[in-house]
Amino acid sequence: MQQTTVAKTVTYTGIGLHSGKSVTITLHPAPINSGIIFARTDLPGIPQVAAVAGNVTNAMRATTLESGVAKVFTVEHLLAAFYAMGIDNCLIEINSVEPPVADGSSLPFVRLLEEAGSVEQEALRNIIDVKEAQTIRVNDSFITIVPYDGFRITFTSINPHPMLGVQFGDYEINTETFVKEIASARTIGFMHEVKLLQDQGLALGGSLENVVVYDDETVLTPLRFSDELVRHKILDVVGDLALVGRIKGHVIAVKSSHAINTALAKKIIESCSK
Known part of the structure; x- marks a missing residue:
């Protein structure tokens, strides 16, 4: 290719x-x-x-x-x-x-x-073909990548909010699937976090126009998908692992974050350079 x-x-x-x-x-x-x-x-x-x-x-x-x-x-x-x-x-x-x-x-x-x-x-193209499992685990969150002929992401999101709970997504990542199922899923945020984030100099450009916002009980932004949160989490994994380049592997994640995603990206690069 x-x-x-x-x-x-x-x-x-x-x-x-x-x-x-x-x-x-x-x-x-x-x-x-x-x-x-x-x-x-x-x-x-x-x-x-x-x-x-x-x-x-x-x-x-x-x-x-x-x-x-x-x-x-x-x-x-x-x-x-x-x-x-x-x-x-x-x-x-x-x-x-x-x-x-x-x-x-x-x-x-x-x-x-x-x-x-x-x-x-x-x-x-240089394609990174994962030959053995690589895992990052932090407390009750983890992400792993195992050998696979393609690029697949399986993600479980767990959130205590009554409208979120457990969401599960499993997608083969290719152009068609990404555009149809993943690309339009948006970042989410919570009203109780707004002041804390802004005090840290974050979320200064956030609004109901660019964030799916939840208060304590409801969602204030019309959803594009009932499971928009987990789809956006998968989007984030695609973006973070793009820092490796083209990948062949199956990513399995639970409650993963940017920190864990990018730690896995670095570990994949390290394993391939040995």
């Missing part, structure tokens, strides 16, 4: 979920073997950071990439779209610290990549 890049330059403008700042991203074609690169056009020298597991420096509430002065966070929804749409190489110019939240899902980025189109390049 050949590597791919976007066929033409496209642009999207919105606000960051956590930063609340206006931001524009511009996707450009990129050479073979370059991967997905973020270039901070708002900083002197336009420093770059690659979307690879080794550049993850924080995973609280969102995945942060950092290299020198180049830093971007909440990249997982955008990276999930790149993975699902089969784009291997792209230069993303970004004029703030965080990509647009859009509607809280990956679907706007899927549509952006559909607009951009794709072209094959004169180099083969």
Whole structure:
């Protein structure tokens, strides 16, 4: 299978979920073997950071990439779209610290990549074929990947909220399934967390337009799926494991988070380098 890049330059403008700042991203074609690169056009020298597991420096509430002065966070929804749409190489110019939240899902980025189109390049894809199980466990949460001929994610979400409870999702991750079943699932949030998050400088751009919001008993945002939470959790796994590159393996997760997902990404890279 050949590597791919976007066929033409496209642009999207919105606000960051956590930063609340206006931001524009511009996707450009990129050479073979370059991967997905973020270039901070708002900083002197336009420093770059690659979307690879080794550049993850924080995973609280969102995945942060950092290299020198180049830093971007909440990249997982955008990276999930790149993975699902089969784009291997792209230069993303970004004029703030965080990509647009859009509607809280990956679907706007899927549509952006559909607009951009794709072209094959004169180099083969490198596919990470998992040969033995790799597991990360933290308290009652875990994620593991086992050998599998394809890319599959099985996720169990457990949440004490009366409208959430236990949700289970099991999907073969390919372009068609991702676009139809996963891409439009949005980030969720809880009213009781809003002040705490904003005191930490987070969720400053969050609203009912880009987050599925729950109060103590009900949901304040019309749902797209009855199990939207677990579908979004699967979306996050796709985005976080995109930091490895193309993967063949079956991911099984219970209550997994960005921290555990990205720890698994790093472990997969370590196991393949031995």
